[in-house]
Amino acid sequence: MTTTEEFDTAVLYSLLLKGRASTSSIAAAIGATEDATATLLEASAAKGLVLLRTGRISGWLLTPEGRAHVGDRIDTEKSAVDRATMGALYDDEFLRLNSRFKELCTHWQLKGGNVESELTRIHEANLVLLERFTTSAPRFARYVPRFVGAYDRFSGGDATALLQPMRESYHDVWLELHEDLLILLDRQREEGD
Amino acid sequence: MTTGPYSDYLGVPELLGLQRPRTDVPDEYLFIVTHQALELWFAEALHEIDQVIDAMGHDRLTAARHGVRRLHRIVRLWLAHIDVLDTMPAKEFAAFRPALGNASGLQSGQFRELELASGLARDGVLRIARAVGSDDANVRRRAGNASLRRAFLDLLDRAGTTVSQLYRPEAPDDEVRALAEDLVEYDMVFSQWRYRHYLMVLHAIGVAPGTAGSEGFSYLRKTLDKWFFPELWSARSMSEKPPPAAVPLVVPLDGSVTADRAVLGGKGWGLQQMNQLGIPVPPAFTLTTRACEDYFLHDRVLTDEVWTQVLGQLEMLERRSGLRFGTSPSLLVSVRSGAPVSMPGMMDTILNVGLTHASADWQVEQLSAPLREAFPDLPTLVALDAEGCRAEALAQLRSAICRIFDSWHSDRARTYRQANAIPDDLGTAVTVQAMVFGNRDELSGTGVYMTRNPITGEAAPFGEWLPRAQGEDLVAGKRTPLPLAELSNQQPEVYRQLIAIGQRLERAHRNVLEIEFTVESGELFLLQARNSSSSAVAAVHWAVDLVHEGLIDISEALSRVPADWLPPTTEDAAVDASAVDAVATGLGVSPGFATGWVVDDADEAGDFADIGKPVILARPTTSPHDIHGFLVAGAVITERGGSTSHAAVVSRQIGLPCVVGCGDGVVKKLLGKFVSVDGSTGAVYEGDLTTRRKAAPPSPQIACLLRWRSESQPGEVLS
Structure with missing residues (x-):
C-alpha cells in the first residue's frame, strides 16, 4: 500500500465491512495514522461517497454512491485474484477454523474456562492461513497486525480483547475477515453463523 | 584448674591446654574451639561407622540401623556448631586469618577418612588428600578398608538380592530396605553439612556466592554433588516409575487390561474409564507412551514388534465392528494423540484413516478430499484391486501413527513444553478407534445430550x-438441530439407553455431563463426556439437587456456585408461557427481557435509538455491519444460527437478550411490529408483555442454597 488511491479504497472497503465505524477504528484497520485517515474520509465525504452520522452510535458510513463505488473496486479485485485457490482455502480451512473459534468463544462465555491454549492454536493456524490468502490477495496482510494486536492484548490480561464488539477485539477482526471473504468469493454465510 | 577423678578421667587440663590462639583477636578462640570440637566429633563418627560396618558384616540389621541413625544425629550436631561460628564477623576472621598460615579445613585428615569410610570413591579422595598434604597413614589405611557402601552391597549380595530389587514396587518393606533408607538419609544430612560448611566459608570470608575465585571455593562447590550411595538414589527414583519392561506397547481398550493415564494418554484413558462403566464406545486400542519412547529409540521407526501388535489389535477392531480395514465393507479409524495437554504443533487427530476405493461410494465421495490432504505424501485412493486397497489402508494407518509420534518432537511442541515446564520425555500415546457414521442411513445421527437443563x-x-449427520455438522452449525426429545420419538430404545447411561455417568462423575453421541444404524455410541457448562441459575439447581441425591456434600455444592451469585430479581422474570402464544420461537441464547419495535437494519436501529424509541434488531444472520445495531437495540432476533453463532456470542458479551434460529421468514413477519423478547425461553411475543411476566418466587433450590450459604458464614458477633 503506497498510493493515496490504495488508501482511499482501503478506507471505503473497511467501511463496507464495518457498516459504521469511527475514524480511529478505520485507521487501525487500514494501518494508517488517525490524522491521515481523517483527511481521506473528509475527501471522500466531499465526493459524496461517505457521510458522518451522529447520535448514540456515531460514525462514518457509506452513501449509496460510496457503496456503488466500492462495488466497482471489488469487481476489479475479483477478476484480479486467484479466487479458485482462495475459495478452496475458505472451504477447507477457514470454515473449520471458524467453527473452532466460535466454539471457543461460546465455551469461554458459558464456562469461563481457560481458553488460552486453544486460542493460541487457532491464532497460529489463522496466521498461517492469512499468509496463504495473502499470496492471492496481498491486501489480506493487513489483518495480521490486527489479529496479533488483539491476541497480544488478550494474552496480556485484557479480557475484552477477545469478544467486546466494536473495540477491535479478536472477534471483531474475525467477523470482518469472514465478511471480506464472503464478499470476495460470492459466498453466503453458513446457516449456523 | 580443677583436678580429681572427673578431670583425670576426661583429661580436662590437657584438653583445655590445647587452645592456642596466635593473635589477640577475641574470636580466634571460638574458631579454634569449634574446629577442635568438630575434629572430636569426626573421630566419634568414624568410631560409629566402624561399629556399623562390623554389624552389617555380621548381618545384624537392627544394630546397624541403630548406628546409622546415631550418625544422623551426630552430623546434625555439626550443623549446630556452624550456627555459632556464623556469628563471627568477616572482618574478625580477616584479622587473624593471616596467622593461620597454610592451615586449611581442607587438610582435615579425619574428614577424608569420613568420606572414605562412608563410601566415596577412593581415588578421588586420595587425590585431594595428597594435594593438600593430608594423606597420612590413617587416611591410607582407611582407603584399604571396607566402607559403609561396600558393607551394605555385600550384605545385599549375601541376602541374594540387589539394590534395584530392593526398590521394586512389589518388594517387601523389610529391615533391609529400612536400612537402605537410613543410609540415604545419612547421605542427605551429610550433604546438608557440606552445603552448610560451604555457606559458612563464604560468610566468614565475606564474598558473594559464585564470585569466589579461590580453588578452595570451587572445590567446596564441587563437593556438593558428592554422594556416598549413588546406586540407592538411582534405584529409589526408578521405583517411582513402573519398570519400563512392565508397560505394554499396545493396549486394547476393551476393559481386559487396565493402565495408567500416563501410559494411555488422556484420550485412551477416558475410553478405558467409559469401558469400565459399561458404556458403549466405538472399539479402540492405544499405542502407549512406551511405544512412543520405543519409536524415538529406533530413530523414528515403528518396530516390527510394535507394528505386529498394532495389526493384532486392528484385527480385534475388525471382529468387533464386523467391518474390514481396507476392504468391503470398510472399517475406517480415527487416529488421535493422547498428549497430556493439547499443545501447539502437536498433531491432534487424523480422521477417516483406511479410506480406499474399497470403501462405500458415499464415504469415498464425502471423505476423500480431507484424507488426501491428510496424507499428501502417500498414494491415497489410487489402488483399485483388493490387495492394493488393503496395503494402501495399512500404509495410511502406519503413517498416521508415526506423524502423531513425530509431532511430539516438533519444534513448536518442544518450545511450548519448555515454556510451560512440561518434561520432554513424557511422550504421547496414540489411540486408534473405529469410526462410526451418524450420516450412514436414516437410523443414524449425532447429538449432544446434557444430563440436566x-x-x-x-x-x-x-x-x-x-x-443423518456427523459430529462436525453439529459443531459447524450448518444445519439447525432438533431438540433431543425428537430422538425419543424416532428411536425410543436408543433414547432410553442414552438417558440411562447419562444417569450412570452422573453418579460416577458426581456432576452434570455434556455427552457427545452418535447413532449408527440404530446402535448408540458415546464419543465424549465432559462436565457441562451452565447458566448461573442452573448451577444452583444442579448443586442443590446433587446434594439431595447424595452425590455431593453441601460445601461442595456451595463451591460450585460463584460466591458473588445473587438470586434473579423480578426484572429477569419470564413471561408466563401458558397465558399467551408466542409469535416466534427460537433458541434463547442470552437471557433477559426487552420490548421494542422490530427493524431489520442496524442503521435504522440507530435512528430509532436516537429519537428514544425502543428497538429490536431482527436479522436473517449476523455480519459485522450489524454489530453497531446491537449496541443500541434492546434485543436481537435471528432467523438462522445456534448457540455458537456470532449473534449469540456478541449478545452474551454485552448482556443483550438474544433469540437465534427462529426460522426463515421471521424477519419479514415481525418487521414494524412491537414485540416482547424473552432471551431465556427463546420466545418472542407480539405487544408489550412487561406486565404479563410472572415474578416467580425463588425456586426451592435457590431458597435452599441461600440458606446453606448463610449457615456456612462464620457467626456474626453482635456489638
Whole structure:
C-alpha cells in the first residue's frame, strides 16, 4: 500500500465491512495514522461517497454512491485474484477454523474456562492461513497486525480483547475477515453463523 | 584448674591446654574451639561407622540401623556448631586469618577418612588428600578398608538380592530396605553439612556466592554433588516409575487390561474409564507412551514388534465392528494423540484413516478430499484391486501413527513444553478407534445430550439431535438441530439407553455431563463426556439437587456456585408461557427481557435509538455491519444460527437478550411490529408483555442454597 488511491479504497472497503465505524477504528484497520485517515474520509465525504452520522452510535458510513463505488473496486479485485485457490482455502480451512473459534468463544462465555491454549492454536493456524490468502490477495496482510494486536492484548490480561464488539477485539477482526471473504468469493454465510 | 577423678578421667587440663590462639583477636578462640570440637566429633563418627560396618558384616540389621541413625544425629550436631561460628564477623576472621598460615579445613585428615569410610570413591579422595598434604597413614589405611557402601552391597549380595530389587514396587518393606533408607538419609544430612560448611566459608570470608575465585571455593562447590550411595538414589527414583519392561506397547481398550493415564494418554484413558462403566464406545486400542519412547529409540521407526501388535489389535477392531480395514465393507479409524495437554504443533487427530476405493461410494465421495490432504505424501485412493486397497489402508494407518509420534518432537511442541515446564520425555500415546457414521442411513445421527437443563437447571434431559449427520455438522452449525426429545420419538430404545447411561455417568462423575453421541444404524455410541457448562441459575439447581441425591456434600455444592451469585430479581422474570402464544420461537441464547419495535437494519436501529424509541434488531444472520445495531437495540432476533453463532456470542458479551434460529421468514413477519423478547425461553411475543411476566418466587433450590450459604458464614458477633 503506497498510493493515496490504495488508501482511499482501503478506507471505503473497511467501511463496507464495518457498516459504521469511527475514524480511529478505520485507521487501525487500514494501518494508517488517525490524522491521515481523517483527511481521506473528509475527501471522500466531499465526493459524496461517505457521510458522518451522529447520535448514540456515531460514525462514518457509506452513501449509496460510496457503496456503488466500492462495488466497482471489488469487481476489479475479483477478476484480479486467484479466487479458485482462495475459495478452496475458505472451504477447507477457514470454515473449520471458524467453527473452532466460535466454539471457543461460546465455551469461554458459558464456562469461563481457560481458553488460552486453544486460542493460541487457532491464532497460529489463522496466521498461517492469512499468509496463504495473502499470496492471492496481498491486501489480506493487513489483518495480521490486527489479529496479533488483539491476541497480544488478550494474552496480556485484557479480557475484552477477545469478544467486546466494536473495540477491535479478536472477534471483531474475525467477523470482518469472514465478511471480506464472503464478499470476495460470492459466498453466503453458513446457516449456523 | 580443677583436678580429681572427673578431670583425670576426661583429661580436662590437657584438653583445655590445647587452645592456642596466635593473635589477640577475641574470636580466634571460638574458631579454634569449634574446629577442635568438630575434629572430636569426626573421630566419634568414624568410631560409629566402624561399629556399623562390623554389624552389617555380621548381618545384624537392627544394630546397624541403630548406628546409622546415631550418625544422623551426630552430623546434625555439626550443623549446630556452624550456627555459632556464623556469628563471627568477616572482618574478625580477616584479622587473624593471616596467622593461620597454610592451615586449611581442607587438610582435615579425619574428614577424608569420613568420606572414605562412608563410601566415596577412593581415588578421588586420595587425590585431594595428597594435594593438600593430608594423606597420612590413617587416611591410607582407611582407603584399604571396607566402607559403609561396600558393607551394605555385600550384605545385599549375601541376602541374594540387589539394590534395584530392593526398590521394586512389589518388594517387601523389610529391615533391609529400612536400612537402605537410613543410609540415604545419612547421605542427605551429610550433604546438608557440606552445603552448610560451604555457606559458612563464604560468610566468614565475606564474598558473594559464585564470585569466589579461590580453588578452595570451587572445590567446596564441587563437593556438593558428592554422594556416598549413588546406586540407592538411582534405584529409589526408578521405583517411582513402573519398570519400563512392565508397560505394554499396545493396549486394547476393551476393559481386559487396565493402565495408567500416563501410559494411555488422556484420550485412551477416558475410553478405558467409559469401558469400565459399561458404556458403549466405538472399539479402540492405544499405542502407549512406551511405544512412543520405543519409536524415538529406533530413530523414528515403528518396530516390527510394535507394528505386529498394532495389526493384532486392528484385527480385534475388525471382529468387533464386523467391518474390514481396507476392504468391503470398510472399517475406517480415527487416529488421535493422547498428549497430556493439547499443545501447539502437536498433531491432534487424523480422521477417516483406511479410506480406499474399497470403501462405500458415499464415504469415498464425502471423505476423500480431507484424507488426501491428510496424507499428501502417500498414494491415497489410487489402488483399485483388493490387495492394493488393503496395503494402501495399512500404509495410511502406519503413517498416521508415526506423524502423531513425530509431532511430539516438533519444534513448536518442544518450545511450548519448555515454556510451560512440561518434561520432554513424557511422550504421547496414540489411540486408534473405529469410526462410526451418524450420516450412514436414516437410523443414524449425532447429538449432544446434557444430563440436566443447562439454562433452567431442571433435572430433565436436554440437548440436540441431528439425524443423518456427523459430529462436525453439529459443531459447524450448518444445519439447525432438533431438540433431543425428537430422538425419543424416532428411536425410543436408543433414547432410553442414552438417558440411562447419562444417569450412570452422573453418579460416577458426581456432576452434570455434556455427552457427545452418535447413532449408527440404530446402535448408540458415546464419543465424549465432559462436565457441562451452565447458566448461573442452573448451577444452583444442579448443586442443590446433587446434594439431595447424595452425590455431593453441601460445601461442595456451595463451591460450585460463584460466591458473588445473587438470586434473579423480578426484572429477569419470564413471561408466563401458558397465558399467551408466542409469535416466534427460537433458541434463547442470552437471557433477559426487552420490548421494542422490530427493524431489520442496524442503521435504522440507530435512528430509532436516537429519537428514544425502543428497538429490536431482527436479522436473517449476523455480519459485522450489524454489530453497531446491537449496541443500541434492546434485543436481537435471528432467523438462522445456534448457540455458537456470532449473534449469540456478541449478545452474551454485552448482556443483550438474544433469540437465534427462529426460522426463515421471521424477519419479514415481525418487521414494524412491537414485540416482547424473552432471551431465556427463546420466545418472542407480539405487544408489550412487561406486565404479563410472572415474578416467580425463588425456586426451592435457590431458597435452599441461600440458606446453606448463610449457615456456612462464620457467626456474626453482635456489638
